[in-house]
Amino acid sequence: KAGVTQTPRYLIKTRGQQVTLSCSPISGHRSVSWYQQTPGQGLQFLFEYFSETQRNKGNFPGRFSGRQFSNSRSEMNVSTLELGDSALYLCASSSRIEQFFGPGTRLTVL
Amino acid sequence: KNQVEQSPQSLIILEGKNCTLQCNYTVSPFSNLRWYKQDTGRGPVSLTIMTFSENTKSNGRYTATLDADTKQSSLHITASQLSDSASYICVVSEESGNQFYFGTGTSLTVIP
Numbered sequence: 741k742a743g744v745t746q747t748p749r750y751l752i753k754t755r756g757q758q759v760t761l762s763c764s765p766i767s768g769h770r771s772v773s774w775y776q777q778t779p780g781q782g783l784q785f786l787f788e789y790f791s792e793t794q795r796n797k798g799n800f801p802g803r804f805s806g807r808q809f810s811n812s813r814s815e816m817n818v819s820t821l822e823l824g825d826s827a828l829y830l831c832a833s834s835s836r837i838e839q840f841f842g843p844g845t846r847l848t849v850l
Numbered sequence: 851k852n853q854v855e856q857s858p859q860s861l862i863i864l865e866g867k868n869c870t871l872q873c874n875y876t877v878s879p880f881s882n883l884r885w886y887k888q889d890t891g892r893g894p895v896s897l898t899i900m901t902f903s904e905n906t907k908s909n910g911r912y913t914a915t916l917d918a919d920t921k922q923s924s925l926h927i928t929a930s931q932l933s934d935s936a937s938y939i940c941v942v943s944e945e946s947g948n949q950f951y952f953g954t955g956t957s958l959t960v961i962p
Contacts, residue, residue, distance in 0.1 A: 781954075839896075843893045
């Protein structure tokens with residue numbers, strides 16, 4: 741069974757630009773969650789999608805948005821990038837019991 | 851308030867030594883508790899998952915314990931190796947299965 745895949749793995753953007761990250765969950769998993777991880781902050785929950793609907797949302801500004809497609813693949817978008825958005829963005833695919841993480845996308849904002 | 855706290859924040863041990871990481875939680879109603887290992891710059895990888903009725907679970911040199919009464923878990927690493935250097939994250943999920951609560955992790959460094 742293939743694991744969670746995320747693209748791209750690395751990304752460099754400048755302030756003010758926007759970015760779209762992609763996540764393909766494990767086959768059969770309908771829940772996809774997104775997290776931001778920065779040094780010293782740990783994993784911060786962004787949002788969760790289940791069957792194309794946003795089910796939970798963390799405490800992030802509206803510049804962070806996401807969506808899920810009918811095949812459960814998910815995208816996350818960040819508009820008007822700020823320096824503080826530099827982080828590792830992790831996607832997790834969930835069954836009822838367990839959560840599996842992708843390798844992450846390392847975003848650097850210059 | 852549902853919370854997960856891990857200790858110590860960081861730990862340095864000599865190769866070959868054992869160590870124990872702690873996780874205390876207040877999440878209720880409890881569904882399961884997982885320990886993840888995260889290498890620098892990579893996504894977390896699951897080590898163990900424990901439900902309410904499980905007290906101990908092992909995965910090679912990793913042994914997790916759970917005391918659901920005191921809401922405490924520990925991860926014991928035996929005969930540490932350099933490759934054990936990573937961040938170890940404790941995650942507790944609610945009974946609904948929809949909410950996952952993360953600890954801030956313990957950074958383990960194994961030195962030769």
